[in-house]
Amino acid sequence: MGMTLAEKILAAKCGKKEVSPGDLINAKVDLVMANDITAPIAIRQFEKLGVKDVFDKSRVVFVPSHFMPPRDIATAEQGKVMREFAHKMGIVWYELGQAGIEHILLPWKGHVVPGDLYCGADSHTPTCGALGAFSCGMGSTDIAVAMATGEVWMKVPATMRLIYHGKMQNWTRSKDLILHTIGEIGTDGATYMAMQFEGEALKDMSMDARFTMTNMAAEAGGKTGLMIPDEVTIEYVTPRAQHEWTVYKPDPDAVYEKTFEFDASTIEPTVAMPYSPGNTKTISEVAKENIEIDQVFIGSCTNARMEDLREAAEIMRGRMIAPNIRCIVIPATQDIFKEALKEGLIQVFTDSGCQVSAATCGPCLGGHYGVLAEGERCVSTSNRNFPGRMGHPKAEAYLVNPPVAAAAAIAGRIVHPDEVAR
Amino acid sequence: MKGKAHKFGDHVDTDQIIPAAYLVTTDPKELAIHCMETPDPDFMKRVKDGDVMIAGIDFGCGSSREHAPIAIMGAGVSCVIAKSFARIFFRNSINLGLPVLESPEAADAIEQGDEIDVDLATGTIRNLTTEQTFTAKPFEPFMMDIIEAGGLVEYTKKKLAAKAAS
Ligand code: SF4
Numbered sequence: 001m002g003m004t005l006a007e008k009i010l011a012a013k014c015g016k017k018e019v020s021p022g023d024l025i026n027a028k029v030d031l032v033m034a035n036d037i038t039a040p041i042a043i044r045q046f047e048k049l050g051v052k053d054v055f056d057k058s059r060v061v062f063v064p065s066h067f068m069p070p071r072d073i074a075t076a077e078q079g080k081v082m083r084e085f086a087h088k089m090g091i092v093w094y095e096l097g098q099a100g101i102e103h104i105l106l107p108w109k110g111h112v113v114p115g116d117l118y119c120g121a122d123s124h125t126p127t128c129g130a131l132g133a134f135s136c137g138m139g140s141t142d143i144a145v146a147m148a149t150g151e152v153w154m155k156v157p158a159t160m161r162l163i164y165h166g167k168m169q170n171w172t173r174s175k176d177l178i179l180h181t182i183g184e185i186g187t188d189g190a191t192y193m194a195m196q197f198e199g200e201a202l203k204d205m206s207m208d209a210r211f212t213m214t215n216m217a218a219e220a221g222g223k224t225g226l227m228i229p230d231e232v233t234i235e236y237v238t239p240r241a242q243h244e245w246t247v248y249k250p251d252p253d254a255v256y257e258k259t260f261e262f263d264a265s266t267i268e269p270t271v272a273m274p275y276s277p278g279n280t281k282t283i284s285e286v287a288k289e290n291i292e293i294d295q296v297f298i299g300s301c302t303n304a305r306m307e308d309l310r311e312a313a314e315i316m317r318g319r320m321i322a323p324n325i326r327c328i329v330i331p332a333t334q335d336i337f338k339e340a341l342k343e344g345l346i347q348v349f350t351d352s353g354c355q356v357s358a359a360t361c362g363p364c365l366g367g368h369y370g371v372l373a374e375g376e377r378c379v380s381t382s383n384r385n386f387p388g389r390m391g392h393p394k395a396e397a398y399l400v401n402p403p404v405a406a407a408a409a410i411a412g413r414i415v416h417p418d419e420v421a422r
Numbered sequence: 423m424k425g426k427a428h429k430f431g432d433h434v435d436t437d438q439i440i441p442a443a444y445l446v447t448t449d450p451k452e453l454a455i456h457c458m459e460t461p462d463p464d465f466m467k468r469v470k471d472g473d474v475m476i477a478g479i480d481f482g483c484g485s486s487r488e489h490a491p492i493a494i495m496g497a498g499v500s501c502v503i504a505k506s507f508a509r510i511f512f513r514n515s516i517n518l519g520l521p522v523l524e525s526p527e528a529a530d531a532i533e534q535g536d537e538i539d540v541d542l543a544t545g546t547i548r549n550l551t552t553e554q555t556f557t558a559k560p561f562e563p564f565m566m567d568i569i570e571a572g573g574l575v576e577y578t579k580k581k582l583a584a585k586a587a588s
Pocket of ligand 1: 065066101102103122124299300301302361364365382383
């Protein structure tokens with residue numbers, strides 16, 4: 001029987017010719033990751049195992065991203081635990097000044113490559129699936145065992161196939177395809193499934209744009225999101241790959257649990273209204289509601305890559321953000337910050353009245369650097385807007401693509417980008 | 423296990439179970455202080471050791487934070503019964519040895535404050551207040567092995583010891 005992309009990779013990792021959905025396997029991992037929230041628990045569990053060394057120093061990466069630079073003493077202590085363990089074990093460690101958000105940092109640095117089985121202690125680990133890797137979020141205990149043994153237990157997921165026909169129009173971005181999809185299938189629509197994204201609309205997309213879609217597989221409950229490697233993938237991976245890679249492709253007779261087809265040319269810029277990424281409306285509908293806002297956040301592992309920053313800057317160039325609005329821009333990694341600096345984007349943002357910070361997750365998880373007060377409204381390029389996600393449980397977050405976020409900052413309300421950038 | 427039911431709705435995500443701002447400790451008791459405070463600010467005042475949490479669909483969706491099941495365990499909750507669970511939360515709970523049972527019927531029928539008795543080995547859930555009985559979806563043998571070992575760490579330790587001995 002034919003296999004899907006996810007099944008192909010998992011079969012290879014457990015040394016079998018074939019696997020089917022529901023099979024319980026023990027698979028070899030190519031890379032393991034934890035961040036400053038999940039590493040402290042993983043370290044504690046690792047130490048309980050009584051193992052001296054990690055399975056492969058070059059394949060375990062720790063990234064300080066969420067509360068870093070430390071927000072307070074407690075987060076500083078967490079950073080210390082993580083840093084000391086990383087140094088003692090000799091694993092891969094990115095210190096502040098070289099680090100950033102793991103899901104953007106790791107593929108950029110070539111730690112994840114096509115065909116990998118990559119397990120990360122963070123729910124947005126599926127991001128790297130855009131490279132054609134099986135990229136899966138897990139908890140700290142799983143990661144501790146993977147660090148020690150180089151293996152994980154896994155149930156082979158069924159695959160949901162999502163095909164995007166046609167070409168995207170005007171202000172529609174990959175973020176809108178995925179928000180629209182979550183609105184259609186629901187936030188638990190792909191629970192336990194691998195989401196395989198394909199279609200004409202994806203062909204012209206840069207890797208930056210592709211990562212945005214697989215990133216939000218998490219918001220549909222997906223175990224992973226995957227894309228089939230093509231020339232764009234190869235061009236991205238070739239100069240950075242840190243280890244050998246293999247391109248797997250789904251068989252033509254692969255069996256899918258469900259298939260959804262979308263016409264990308266009809267998908268409008270989409271807004272996820274409070275309090276769920278699945279609570280979606282089109283920008284035209286939302287613009288009519290005249291929603292005034294307090295804050296705009298352009299950042300997070302969903303939309304803080306170069307392409308996102310360029311597009312937001314294009315709208316802001318020569319314009320000031322609305323009075324009484326605060327706009328926080330956070331490039332995802334130090335490398336992206338440097339590129340944005342070189343390209344003059346940081347100049348554009350600061351001239352427009354935005355506050356630009358060094359790489360961190362920051363307000364995305366209500367961690368620091370822009371936490372919301374009761375009743376405040378924020379337009380955000382991030383991925384979640386649950387109650388309390390970005391601060392007070394009665395604060396509201398509206399999830400959008402980068403041009404829509406930039407336009408909202410200029411207008412002071414949620415508007416169609418055409419209203420600002422003509 | 424026996425305890426009172428605490429009932430919650432659908433899609434209770436990990437930010438509601440334990441907000442990200444408090445993920446600055448790994449101590450179960452400290453994490454428990456803020457457990458479920460967004461959906462139910464008085465939860466921690468009412469909950470007693472051994473109590474049972476009841477929830478709707480997709481319980482534990484959102485982040486991969488293991489602090490969520492740790493906070494629930496720290497609150498003294500002995501078991502969570504839901505219509506369905508989000509994937510990572512389910513996996514984390516099994517790995518930590520927190521029993522999580524799927525039973526849409528039980529989740530619908532059980533009311534706030536009902537007295538509940540759970541038999542893990544058979545997956546039987548008894549509502550002592552209404553004298554109703556439900557059967558949860560059984561654990562796969564492999565998962566039962568992890569639960570019985572006391573979690574994935576203990577399970578792996580045994581496996582590693584067996585490997586070293588052979
Ligand atoms: S940016 Fe937000 S969603 Fe992404 S890893 Fe950081 S906290 Fe999580």
